[in-house]
Amino acid sequence: MDFDLILNELSLRNPASNEQIAQQRMSELIKTIKAVKAQGVKVSLRTKENFHTIILAPNYPLRRWLNDKEVDQVERGFIRTLATKAPFSTDTGNSEIQDIENNSSLSEFRHQGEMAIGLGIAYVLDTIAISLLSEECWDCSRLELEFRCLNQDEELIHELVDIIHVSRSSHVQEHAVLIHGIQQRIRQEVSDGVELWNRKEELFPRLEFCEDVSKQMQNLYPGNPMLRQVIKRLFELEDYCKIWTDGAFNSDNIPSKATPESESRLRQFKQELTFKCPDGEKRIFSWHLRMTGAGAWRLHFSEELGPGKIIIGYIGSKIQ
Structure with a gap:
C-alpha cells in the first residue's frame, strides 16, 4: 500500500x-x-x-x-x-x-x-x-x-x-x-475488526485482551472511522511495552495522552470500569487513551501485570 x-x-x-x-x-x-x-x-x-x-x-x-x-x-x-x-x-x-x-x-x-x-x-x-x-x-x-x-x-x-x-x-x-x-502499520494493515481480533497475538504479543473486547473489536467494520485509531493506540501500547523492561509504569512514554479516571468517576462508575481479565481476576481499568471521532471513544487498559505487559479491558464510547 x-x-x-x-x-x-x-x-x-x-x-x-x-x-x-x-x-x-x-x-x-x-x-x-x-x-x-x-x-x-x-x-x-x-x-x-x-x-x-x-x-x-x-x-x-x-x-x-x-x-x-x-x-x-x-x-x-x-x-x-x-x-x-x-x-x-x-x-x-x-x-x-x-x-x-x-x-x-x-x-x-x-x-x-x-x-x-x-x-x-x-x-x-x-x-x-x-x-x-x-x-x-x-x-x-x-x-x-x-x-x-x-x-x-x-x-x-x-x-x-x-x-x-x-x-x-x-x-x-x-x-x-x-x-x-506508520510504514510498519501499513505493512500490517488489517481490513476490519474481525481480522484485527484474529491477528492480535501476531500484532500485539505484549498485550492481553479481556473477553468483552472481542465483540467490541470485531464490530469495527471496514470504513469505520475508529478502526485506524484503535489500531494506532494498540500499537502505541505494544511499542511502549517493548521499552518498559523494569520500573513503574510511565504514561509520558506513550505518544498519545494516557490519563487515569478522576476519583469521582471511579466512585460513580466503579462497576462499569471493572472487567474480568484473562487470568480470571477482576480489575478496575482506570487508565485510558482517547480516540477522536464519532462518539469520542476510549481505550481502557491496566498496567498491573507490568513491566512489559498491558491488559486491554474496554474499547468503545466513553463509559457513562
Whole structure:
C-alpha cells in the first residue's frame, strides 16, 4: 500500500505574487516529498481537487508550470510521475472521510479558526499532512487542530489535537521514526475488526485482551472511522511495552495522552470500569487513551501485570 501524504488545501489559498516565487515553492514541495520517499516508502499525494488545477501564481496554474522551460526538467518529470488522488476520499472506503470532505459530517476540524478539511483527514487517516510553503504558519513540523463533534447524546465535544506536518525536507527528518512506524502499520494493515481480533497475538504479543473486547473489536467494520485509531493506540501500547523492561509504569512514554479516571468517576462508575481479565481476576481499568471521532471513544487498559505487559479491558464510547 502507498504512504498517503495529504495536501493541506489551506496552503493553496495565497498564490505567489510572481512565477519565480511559485517555482521556488514548488521546488521546496518536491524536496519535501522526495525526503519522505527517501524513508523507503511509496508515496501518493491526496488532494481536495485535481492537483493539476492548482493556481501557483496569477495566470500561472500548475499545468503552465509543467510546460515551463525555465523550470528544471527533472522537477517537472517528478510531478508528472507522482501518484495523485483526488478527491481525498478516493479508495479509502472510509465514510467519515467522505463526510468531512463534503462538509456533511457532525464533526469538523479547524486550524486557527478556519475549516481544515485536508488537515482533519490527515488526522483521521493517521498520516502526514503536507503544505506548500506559502505562509509562515506552515513552516512547522506539527500543527494543532481544533476538533468539534456531537456525540451520541448530542453533547458537543471540543478537543485540541496534534497532527504530523511537513513543508520542508528538514521537517521530514524530525519524523523519521514516526514515518517508520506508520510504514510498519501499513505493512500490517488489517481490513476490519474481525481480522484485527484474529491477528492480535501476531500484532500485539505484549498485550492481553479481556473477553468483552472481542465483540467490541470485531464490530469495527471496514470504513469505520475508529478502526485506524484503535489500531494506532494498540500499537502505541505494544511499542511502549517493548521499552518498559523494569520500573513503574510511565504514561509520558506513550505518544498519545494516557490519563487515569478522576476519583469521582471511579466512585460513580466503579462497576462499569471493572472487567474480568484473562487470568480470571477482576480489575478496575482506570487508565485510558482517547480516540477522536464519532462518539469520542476510549481505550481502557491496566498496567498491573507490568513491566512489559498491558491488559486491554474496554474499547468503545466513553463509559457513562
